[in-house]
Amino acid sequence: MTGFVFPGIQSRVVFGFGTLGKVGEEVERLGHERALVLSTPGQAEDAEALAKRLGARAAGTFSEAAMHTPVEVTERAMAAFEKSGADCLVSIGGGSTIGLGKAISTRTGADHVAVPTTYAGSEMTDILGETENGAKTTRRDASIRPEVVVYDVDLTLTLPADLTVTSALNAIAHGVEALYAPDANPVLSLMSLEAMRRFKAGLPVVAREPGNREARAQVLEGAWYCSTALGYITMALHHKLAHVLGGSFGTPHAETHAILLPHTAGFNAEGTDALDGVAEIFGSVGGGLWDFAKDAGAPMRLADLGMSEADLDRASEIATQNAYSNPRPFDREDIRKLLQAAWEGRRPE
Numbered sequence: 479m480t481g482f483v484f485p486g487i488q489s490r491v492v493f494g495f496g497t498l499g500k501v502g503e504e505v506e507r508l509g510h511e512r513a514l515v516l517s518t519p520g521q522a523e524d525a526e527a528l529a530k531r532l533g534a535r536a537a538g539t540f541s542e543a544a545m546h547t548p549v550e551v552t553e554r555a556m557a558a559f560e561k562s563g564a565d566c567l568v569s570i571g572g573g574s575t576i577g578l579g580k581a582i583s584t585r586t587g588a589d590h591v592a593v594p595t596t597y598a599g600s601e602m603t604d605i606l607g608e609t610e611n612g613a614k615t616t617r618r619d620a621s622i623r624p625e626v627v628v629y630d631v632d633l634t635l636t637l638p639a640d641l642t643v644t645s646a647l648n649a650i651a652h653g654v655e656a657l658y659a660p661d662a663n664p665v666l667s668l669m670s671l672e673a674m675r676r677f678k679a680g681l682p683v684v685a686r687e688p689g690n691r692e693a694r695a696q697v698l699e700g701a702w703y704c705s706t707a708l709g710y711i712t713m714a715l716h717h718k719l720a721h722v723l724g725g726s727f728g729t730p731h732a733e734t735h736a737i738l739l740p741h742t743a744g745f746n747a748e749g750t751d752a753l754d755g756v757a758e759i760f761g762s763v764g765g766g767l768w769d770f771a772k773d774a775g776a777p778m779r780l781a782d783l784g785m786s787e788a789d790l791d792r793a794s795e796i797a798t799q800n801a802y803s804n805p806r807p808f809d810r811e812d813i814r815k816l817l818q819a820a821w822e823g824r825r826p827e
């Protein structure tokens with residue numbers, strides 16, 4: 479047995495059906511009076527409805543959140559926050575909106591209540607990725623983590639089928655990397671494996687029947703476990719590659735994770751027995767996850783995300799420039815081969 483450190487889980491979590499109705503209580507419980515409600519333009523109506531529901535506890539809405547937290551949007555949101563007289567933030571949406579909440583909260587010290595509506599998993603983490611002048615920087619700091627996370631299963635019923643599937647695979651990727659992380663611990667490993675069981679059972683149901691509330695609950699609870707795992711451990715090859723493809727080639731976040739996962743997990747399974755539990759759940763690691771993704775209707779080829787074969791050379795170059803911890807050593811050639819298989823959509827061995 480090797481020793482470990484369990485850092486504790488620092489955010490308060492409220493989970494259930496209809497829990498959106500508890501956001502006001504949570505704002506009050508934090509000792510605040512008026513929240514600025516954040517969303518993307520596509521979820522502006524949800525933000526307005528929540529502000530209406532919060533009544534006097536709402537200071538207004540800001541609905542310009544965008545993918546990868548552009549700094550110019552954050553600056554406009556900071557101005558809106560100050561002008562509104564708000565003393566805290568409520569973000570309702572996926573990783574883009576929660577990212578904006580984190581960006582304001584870490585700059586102002588304001589408390590942040592996150593209400594996630596996808597499975598991407600930003601809500602439990604101390605990680606913030608921001609873009610400025612085309613460059614993405616990522617940092618970790620305790621001040622970034624939302625104080626409260628309110629999971630309302632009902633909000634996920636409208637999650638479009640394609641995003642449901644890619645976002646679920648994005649979540650599973652957090653769980654996979656938590657199992658072999660250098661700072662892995664038994665609690666987060668248990669949560670990660672339980673999350674995978676929930677996705678294995680629930681995702682096919684949700685993909686067929688998006689309005690199935692019990693299956694949506696099963697999957698959202700899995701997403702919470704995976705987000706927690708992401709928030710407390712160090713990620714490796716999978717997240718590094720996803721970051722390289724998204725940052726340097728503009729590939730969309732959830733789809734990129736979904737396509738890479740069977741390939742990165744299959745590659746790493748040969749370097750560690752930490753993924754044996756994943757093989758038990760999916761039949762095998764690389765092939766099993768690939769079959770699961772395909773059956774759920776996930777995109778399977780990097781070629782379909784607009785990447786050319788020549789891009790794979792440059793991506794392998796960038797991904798091997800700096801050393802980082804990974805259970806299986808690799809070189810540029812290994813990554814090039816892995817990317818080729820993901821580009822073609824080939825089933826890993």
Ligand code: NAD
Binds near residue numbers: 545597599603731
């Ligand atoms: P997203 O937040 O960009 O959402 C995608 C689209 O779906 C948006 O238009 C959104 O409004 C809409 N949407 C979200 N939930 C919906 C719902 N229930 N019903 C209808 N429409 C809905 O996508 P995402 O995949 O959740 O997040 C991706 C972003 O989050 C990326 O920028 C990524 O880097 C970041 N992220 C950060 C972390 C972290 O720990 N910092 C973790 C995961 C993701």
